[in-house]
Amino acid sequence: MSASDEDTRLLSVAESISEGTPVNWNDVDKHDDPAYQDIVTELKVLEGLARVHEDSPKAWGPFAIVGEIARGAFGTVYIADDRSLNLTMALKVIRPRNPEVPLDPGKALTEARLLAKISHPNVVRVFRADRIGDEVGVAMELVKGQTLEDLVQKQSRFSAREATLIGIDLCQALAAVHRSGALHGDIKAHNVMRSEDGRIVLMDFGAGKDLNIAPRYTRLDFVGTPLYMAPEVFGGQPRSKNTDIYSLGVLLYYLVSKAYPVDGSTRTEVERAHQHPGQRVPLRDVRPDLPDEFVRVVDRAVSERPESRYQSAGEFEAALSATLLSENTNWWKYAATAAAVVVGIGLAAWVYRSPGQPSVTAKPEPTLATASATVPPVADSYRIKALLMRERDGVEVPLVQGARLAPSEHLSMDLDLSATAHVYVVNEDERGNSYLLFPLPGREPANPLPPGRHRLPGMLDDEKLYWEVTTAGGREHFMVIASPTRSAMFEKMFASLPSPALNQPISYPKLSSEGLGALRSVGGLAVAPSKSREQLRATPGFALPLTDKEETAQGVWIRQATFENPD
Amino acid sequence: MAETRSNATTSLELVIRANAGDDAAVAALYERYKPRLQRWAHNRLPPMARGALQTEDLAQDTLTHVLAHLSAFNPRHEGAFQGYVRTALMNRIRDVARSQKRRGTRDSLDDQLLADDASPLDVAIGRETLDRYDRALERLRPEDRELIIARIEMGLSYEEMRVMFERASVGAVHMALSRALVKLAEEMAHERKR
Numbered sequence: 104m105s106a107s108d109e110d111t112r113l114l115s116v117a118e119s120i121s122e123g124t125p126v127n128w129n130d131v132d133k134h135d136d137p138a139y140q141d142i143v144t145e146l147k148v149l150e151g152l153a154r155v156h157e158d159s160p161k162a163w164g165p166f167a168i169v170g171e172i173a174r175g176a177f178g179t180v181y182i183a184d185d186r187s188l189n190l191t192m193a194l195k196v197i198r199p200r201n202p203e204v205p206l207d208p209g210k211a212l213t214e215a216r217l218l219a220k221i222s223h224p225n226v227v228r229v230f231r232a233d234r235i236g237d238e239v240g241v242a243m244e245l246v247k248g249q250t251l252e253d254l255v256q257k258q259s260r261f262s263a264r265e266a267t268l269i270g271i272d273l274c275q276a277l278a279a280v281h282r283s284g285a286l287h288g289d290i291k292a293h294n295v296m297r298s299e300d301g302r303i304v305l306m307d308f309g310a311g312k313d314l315n316i317a318p319r320y321t322r323l324d325f326v327g328t329p330l331y332m333a334p335e336v337f338g339g340q341p342r343s344k345n346t347d348i349y350s351l352g353v354l355l356y357y358l359v360s361k362a363y364p365v366d367g368s369t370r371t372e373v374e375r376a377h378q379h380p381g382q383r384v385p386l387r388d389v390r391p392d393l394p395d396e397f398v399r400v401v402d403r404a405v406s407e408r409p410e411s412r413y414q415s416a417g418e419f420e421a422a423l424s425a426t427l428l429s430e431n432t433n434w435w436k437y438a439a440t441a442a443a444v445v446v447g448i449g450l451a452a453w454v455y456r457s458p459g460q461p462s463v464t465a466k467p468e469p470t471l472a473t474a475s476a477t478v479p480p481v482a483d484s485y486r487i488k489a490l491l492m493r494e495r496d497g498v499e500v501p502l503v504q505g506a507r508l509a510p511s512e513h514l515s516m517d518l519d520l521s522a523t524a525h526v527y528v529v530n531e532d533e534r535g536n537s538y539l540l541f542p543l544p545g546r547e548p549a550n551p552l553p554p555g556r557h558r559l560p561g562m563l564d565d566e567k568l569y570w571e572v573t574t575a576g577g578r579e580h581f582m583v584i585a586s587p588t589r590s591a592m593f594e595k596m597f598a599s600l601p602s603p604a605l606n607q608p609i610s611y612p613k614l615s616s617e618g619l620g621a622l623r624s625v626g627g628l629a630v631a632p633s634k635s636r637e638q639l640r641a642t643p644g645f646a647l648p649l650t651d652k653e654e655t656a657q658g659v660w661i662r663q664a665t666f667e668n669p670d
Numbered sequence: 671m672a673e674t675r676s677n678a679t680t681s682l683e684l685v686i687r688a689n690a691g692d693d694a695a696v697a698a699l700y701e702r703y704k705p706r707l708q709r710w711a712h713n714r715l716p717p718m719a720r721g722a723l724q725t726e727d728l729a730q731d732t733l734t735h736v737l738a739h740l741s742a743f744n745p746r747h748e749g750a751f752q753g754y755v756r757t758a759l760m761n762r763i764r765d766v767a768r769s770q771k772r773r774g775t776r777d778s779l780d781d782q783l784l785a786d787d788a789s790p791l792d793v794a795i796g797r798e799t800l801d802r803y804d805r806a807l808e809r810l811r812p813e814d815r816e817l818i819i820a821r822i823e824m825g826l827s828y829e830e831m832r833v834m835f836e837r838a839s840v841g842a843v844h845m846a847l848s849r850a851l852v853k854l855a856e857e858m859a860h861e862r863k864r
């Protein structure tokens with residue numbers, strides 16, 4: 104190639120860069136002259152820099168771009184409409200910008216498709232991945248909410264209990280990622296969201312690093328967050344399941360302390376600190392007030408030596424769950440008691456027929472189907488919103504947790520479902536009496552309830568039915584259960600409970616201990632681990648309160664509400 | 671990059687008229703440079719600084735200040751005014767970033783800085799590369815430098831650049847810009863070896 108040809112080719116590349124049109128690097132890359140090649144390398148840098156300054160595209164493949172969420176070293180995350188499905192998604196477009204950081208579009212595409220196979224409520228849902236030229240687009244669930252980093256900054260440190268429950272969710276998320284054959288590679292507070300309905304979601308809006316994990320030590324490994332990186336990664340080891348567990352441990356450490364076990368102001372400082380064990384700060388030194396069990400679990404997760412850490416996300420999760428039963432955690436005593444009370448005690452209500460009152464209800468709200476039309480559904484998931492209501496002067500108004508009830512109060516439930524579900528409502532009082540409030544034998548509506556809005560317990564002719572509080576004393580606990588499929592176990596369990604009959608007093612049986620155990624195993628998790636873990640895992644589920652927010656559920660959904668019912 | 675509009679009057683002419691007391695010229699300079707500076711600043715401003723002060727405010731404040739003290743500006747080459755206001759804005763950005771850093775929070779770390787200091791450009795191509803780019807830019811002839819910034823960082827159309835740099839045709843702008851980019855790549859390669 105003559106010098107003139109070289110100039111022409113370089114000028115042509117420069118022209119493409121300034122025009123914003125694709126450069127065919129294959130035409131200019133093959134050259135033996137190092138000086139020429141150096142210029143080509145820098146022109147690649149300039150192309151990446153020019154792209155940063157470009158406006159957001161109007162479209163990418165089948166997606167219409169409607170906004171921008173974030174830009175990173177590997178691309179941009181957009182808010183995008185899938186025009187064929189009429190859904191709004193997050194679209195991560197991975198594009199090479201810096202020749203010093205290798206990016207293999209084929210590999211990125213393969214790994215994105217791997218993640219698309221993961222269906223877990225705590226992992227952001229990947230719907231599809233496409234490649235256009237050197238760019239890879241990954242369409243994901245658009246999660247609305249705040250990152251844990253936002254929450255730490257705005258709300259201060261988390262309690263051990265909050266961090267534990269988040270950690271359990273993230274361990275499950277990580278287990279799902281690892282089962283798929285993928286790694287996350289960049290777990291940090293910025294990459295975990297608490298959605299508006301309270302769901303903890305592991306994601307990466309940092310633009311693509313998780314989708315293109317370098318198999319070797321490169322500068323790429325430092326684009327992330329060294330404060331969360333395991334020491335062996337600094338030493339040149341590749342990322343692994345174990346380094347993900349380390350990062351999750353650092354995240355929990357950070358949530359409760361706003362500090363890091365190995366700190367530094369620069370990447371170099373962090374790396375040096377890892378080389379001097381004395382600079383590793385045990386969690387106990389930062390938060391001496393935390394429960395011993397929790398501190399031990401987190402400190403083990405962030406152990407310097409990989410073999411000292413938990414060897415799987417499941418093992419980490421079991422250890423976190425065990426802390427919930429620690430005698431030193433007073434909050435758990437309350438939660439365990441509440442769970443036992445919920446399923447073990449009785450009901451003080453019967454069905455009350457509204458005496459010719461006008462059919463006045465609370466202000467109608469849009470159904471879930473219309474209200475959430477822009478939120479892509481998780482596979483096999485459904486949305487549910489359940490509000491316990493009290494009748495006041497002919498108007499049904501929402502009951503808030505902890506409200507005081509009184510005998511002769513009339514209660515009902517406003518239920519909104521996005522999919523068919525089997526629903527059970529159980530009430531218990533503090534004397535241990537249980538009662539099945541819904542479904543009522545021989546009355547409509549009955550299970551399964553179709554998608555849409557329902558008022559429970561239903562109507563009798565043209566009149567509303569209510570549950571009536573008939574006795575006083577202590578607290579009233581309500582448990583609301585929804586399941587997308589009919590559960591023989593639930594049917595059997597609740598068959599032993601009486602249902603209220605119209606204007607008749609009730610008896611007060613107790614839910615059997617066998618039923619209690621079964622319910623716990625269902626309420627906790629979909630997977631069936633060891634017996635001891637079943638119980639451990641079940642209990643946090645019981646502690647989740649019924650809120651007035653719409654939630655996205657997968658499998659069995661259980662919530663509880665407690666009200667004061669003083670003598 | 672779409673062609674947008676034509677500027678019949680060069681910035682140099684507007685500066686001269688503005689210095690002579692022509693308020694319309696001041697207004698024209700303001701309208702012309704505000705969107706350019708905002709676009710440029712968007713990718714140069716660290717997120718934590720953006721949190722404290724919107725990019726729009728920063729660019730607007732800087733431009734207002736420059737136009738109020740226009741007599742201090744002595745144009746020496748085509749595109750000089752662009753370089754003048756850009757330098758003023760860069761200084762302002764550094765001031766804001768420094769003050770924010772003193773009370774800011776941290777995320778990821780880079781070799782030289784806390785990530786909250788990182789602008790979108792830092793994140794996209796790395797601080798080290800961006801520094802090399804900036805140093806190489808400074809080694810170019812002022813007009814070449816402003817050509818590149820006008821097109822790449824501020825998104826000016828070729829027609830706007832033709833007027834701004836007083837070239838005979840859009841084709842001449844294309845050629846000048848391409849040569850400037852290749853020259854910049856050469857300088858960056860030299861910087862890498864230093």
